[in-house]
Amino acid sequence: MSSESLQPTGAPSRRTVIAAAGAAGLGVALTACGSEDGSSSSGSGGNSAGGTVLAKTSEIPEGGGKIFKDRAVVVTQPSSGQFKAFSAKCTHQGCLVGSVANGVIHCPCHNSEFSVEDGSVKQGPATQPLPAQKINVKGDSIELA
Incomplete structure (x- = not known):
């Protein structure tokens, strides 16, 4: 029983x-x-009036980018002084992308690749682009809007 x-x-x-x-x-x-004050912080800074500071512009390599896993966002610099941001969740099965180099955002789970320029699929199995995220560049700071 x-x-x-x-x-x-x-x-x-x-x-x-x-x-x-x-x-x-x-x-x-x-x-x-979380941090001692109960909030969670990320990147190189905290909150400001415009949003969360993710990084300094100098931290994002030209033709590459940087992944902020805690915010599930990837920031890229396709050409000098031009910054873009996308969801860091692969549109194939939701894995976090793992690296950004040579104009490509790479997902290690199934080898999907996306453009640093516009998040479009460069290589499947993903069929949908990475969704764009809104950022603001203020001086040498990149903020998640």
Whole structure:
């Protein structure tokens, strides 16, 4: 006879109780990852009036880019002084892209490649471009809008 058949009607199963305890522990662990003031920060700065500062323009290589995993965004510099941003989640199966170099954003999961210029697919299996993200360049700072 299983232990679940001995429970009073309406009581949660042992499996439900264990799953809930695990989820609560995960919530505590994720909360602990924030900064001391309770907010989470990313990149090279914090918040400003226009948005979250992701990086300095000098940190984004020309023809390449930088991935901000905690914000799931990739910032590129297709040509000198021109900055673009895209979702860092591959449109094939949602993996985070892994590298940016030589004009290409590369996803390591299934080798999809996207253009640093416009996020368009250069090589599948992805069939949809990376969605554009809004950024603002103020002086030497790049902010996520």
